[in-house]
Amino acid sequence: MMRPQPMLVVADVEAASAWFQNVLGLSSGHGGSEYEMLMDNSDLVVQLHRWDAAEHPNLGDPEDPSRGNGVVVWFETDAFEEAVERVEEMGAEILEGPLFNPNAQQHEIWLSGPDGFVVVVAGSRRP
Secondary structure, eight states, rough: OOOOOOOEEEHHHHHHHHHHHHHOOOEEESSSSSSSEEETEEEEEEEEEEEESSOOTSSOOOTTTTTTTTTTEEESSOOOHHHHHHHHHHHEEEEEEEEEETTEEEEEEEEGGGGGOOEEEEOOOOO
């Protein structure tokens, strides 16, 4: 079985971690200023890595302004209404929604996330 474990490279791991925990309801699985694992119960959902934390030449270039362009970090939840409440409570920047996407047959809310990443929270698709 293959499981996605996306890694976002950010300027401030602790601030990005707090954003994902507060807005999406995830929890810290590692913590620290260089690397974070964000969890949903025991499942790894997303990793965060600081740009200059280690010698990983393929993380990208923090000076390249195209970083994040064309990348959408997408999360599906069974608790969409609760996620929207957290977004509103935390004052996260909403780009679009909440809305119903008739093509995907799901509810969505599009957010401006840490370091300019677009973050989408979508309700589970149900038949």
